[in-house]
Amino acid sequence: MASMNCNAVYRMAPAFEASPWGDFFTNHTLDSLQISHEKMTERVNKLKVEVSGLFGACKSVMEKLNLVDTLQHLGIDHHFEDTIATALSSIHNTEFRSSSLHEVALRFRILRQHGFWVSADVFSKFRNEDGSFVNDIANDPKDLLSLYNAANLMTHNEEPLEEALLFARHHLELMKCNLKSPLAEQVGRALKISLPKTIKREEAISYIPEYNVHDEMYNAAIMELAKVEFNRLQCVHQKELKAISMWWKDLSADIKLDYARDHVVECYFWSYSCLYEEEYARSRLVLTKLLMLTSLLDDTYDEHATLEECRVLSKVIERWDENDVSLLPEYLKKYCLNVISTFKEFDKELEPHEKYRSAYIRKAFQNISKCYLQEAEWSHCDYIPSLEDHVNVSVTTAGGELVAVGLLFGMGDVATKEIFEWAIRGSDTVKACGKVSRFMDDLADFKRGRNKMDVATTVECYIKENNVSSEVAQAKILSLVDDAWKTLNQELLKRRAPLQIVRQITNFARSMMFLYHDKRDGYTSSEYVIETQKNHFVRSFPV
Incomplete structure (x- = not known):
């Protein structure tokens, strides 16, 4: 390194663009935020009790898994961490014999996301003797999307999941232009960044409008909780952004x-x-x-x-x-x-x-x-x-x-x-x-x-x-x-x-x-x- 001809002068870098936010948060008024936050917190606490009761009302493993999945998509599962952990521990220890690829993949993904080991062998039943996937799977976008998101939780040396990922992605790419909403949007998001690799609150912003009365898992209390909780936390974040922006304004003026x-x-x-x-x-x-x-x-x-x-x-x-x-x-x-x-x-x-x-x-x-x-x-x-x-x-x-x-x-x-x-x-x-x-x-x-x-x-x-x-x-x-x-x-x-x-x-x-x-x-x-x-x-x- 010593023999190299190193540049000892200032390097004139291109100017960076200014932040598009300017003084937006510095000038942001907080007068109504505290009152709104208190009211929303009161409402959230009531809705949490109602939603928590849904776990006890679930009559099957799949009902519980779908409930957990919905709460995760909507970004409100943090309110039910202990309940979810208990439910998943029980599910992990219970024999599961579903013949539905969507159900098998959903169970695989949610359990792995929560630290429970599930073998990739659970997908063997959806393969032919030569190792190829059965034809019916290639025509079902819901099954393919579930398989794709599950396979994105692969660890090292899991070749069957590598193959599943390539298979699911290939067929989703072929059919994505012919899908109806909201599945079309969900597939589009996954093909950009798969569900296990995406920002949780970013998924919630997309999923809240997609979760509606036509969804088979729709529940009015869950929907209200998702919206109120998002808005409630946004008040918290706006308050923090004002404080951090004022800190930065003073610091940058000094340095x-x-x-x-x-x-x-x-x-x-x-x-x-x-x-x-x-x-x-x-x-x-x-x-x-x-x-x-x-x-x-x-x-x-x-x-x-x-x-x-x-x-x-x-x-x-x-x-x-x-x-x-x-x-x-x-x-x-x-x-x-x-x-x-x-x-x-x-x-x-x-x-x-x-x-x-x-x-x-x-x-x-x-x-x-x-x-x-x-x-x-x-x-x-x-x-x-x-x-x-x-x-x-x-x-x-x-x-x-x-x-x-x-x-x-x-x-x-x-x-x-x-x-x-x-x-x-x-x-x-x-x-x-x-x-x-x-x-x-x-x-x-x-x-x-x-x-x-x-x-x-x-x-x-x-x-x-x-x-x-x-x-x-x-x-x-x-x-x-x-x-x-x-x-x-x-x-x-x-x-x-x-x-x-x-x-x-x-x-x-x-x-x-x-x-x-x-x-x-x-x-x-x-x-x-x-x-x-x-x-x-x-x-x-x-x-």
Whole structure:
């Protein structure tokens, strides 16, 4: 590396677009939100009792599975976690002999999503002796959709599910233009991002209008609960967005890093995608601030600073001493002081028995800074590393570890010291999330065409290392996304950490699937997702 001709001057990056949100949430009035929230909470509590009673009224395994599935689609299953866990444990231990592919696939998917092992052998009865699927399946879109979503929960070395996935996708693609609503929309969504890989609240926004009186599982109390609960939580999120926007307005006015992305609402969307429930407000706000500070750090290393400034910045962050800030160039001093100050504010959010968490969140920030520096070294020297070397560094810069620790930081007692160690010492869950993030981001970067100051993508590393076309390289990187998802599915079943935590950290990978779907960069280029985010944060459901 020392012999390389590294660029030591400022790199003039193209200007990033301003956030389309402007001062929308800063100026948002909250006068009526508290009253509305209280009224809706009262109504939700009444409806929860009514809906909870439906479990006892179920007369068969399939009625229970359909009820759980409906609550998950509508994004209200968090109110019935204990009841659902008890029901699924019983279902898992009960013999199941259905001849319906839809029913077998639904049971398979829901049980695996909740950490219960179900063998792929359950689909053998729908195959001929030569291993091909029976003809009738290819003509039933409901069966195919259920099989497709179930197969997306495959783990490593489950070839029958690989075959099922390809079979179902092929036939769904053939028939998708001839389907009626709402099945047509459900198939369309699944072919873009399968149900197990999509953002939960995003599915709820689509499914609420599709759940109507013509649905065989329709229940008026469930429908009202879904709408009222969505609107109630939206009030919570709007209040948080106002607070985080005001924090950012003050911070950005102080540090004045005009070359960096101004995307605090987008950072909030990331943390909200991981956990949207009311009780996780502390995690959402801490993680949003952490992501925004990290985004500024990323843009400094990647888009603006000289190599020597990158090295000094990394050293200052590693030492974490306010006295060292004087070593930095003027434009970075206030940024670093604000970082240290914000982390002190994080610490104040903790209870006395939680104070140990501060060391972990600081370590995660320092780790990502070190890896940003390595990428800057490669970039300034026009060096393309091996794919393995790139991944060893860039999985950290993709944010899996940072997000995992940020989520845990604000959680309650379920986030123990042992869980923090699990997260920061390279658990398979966290690594796999980082890989999904890295590879989806790099596919978008490669499609867009990176700036000359950007580090080479994993796509370019694979092209150089294997002397292949860009099409072959992109297919390989996409296959690595699939491999990472197999690991995440496997981690659900291994229970190395509480199921709740594994699922919430995995939600980060789901957010990356959404933001970077179809090789777009939905974080940097907000126009791709602005209407979707309005559905989440502005538009409510009429009740």
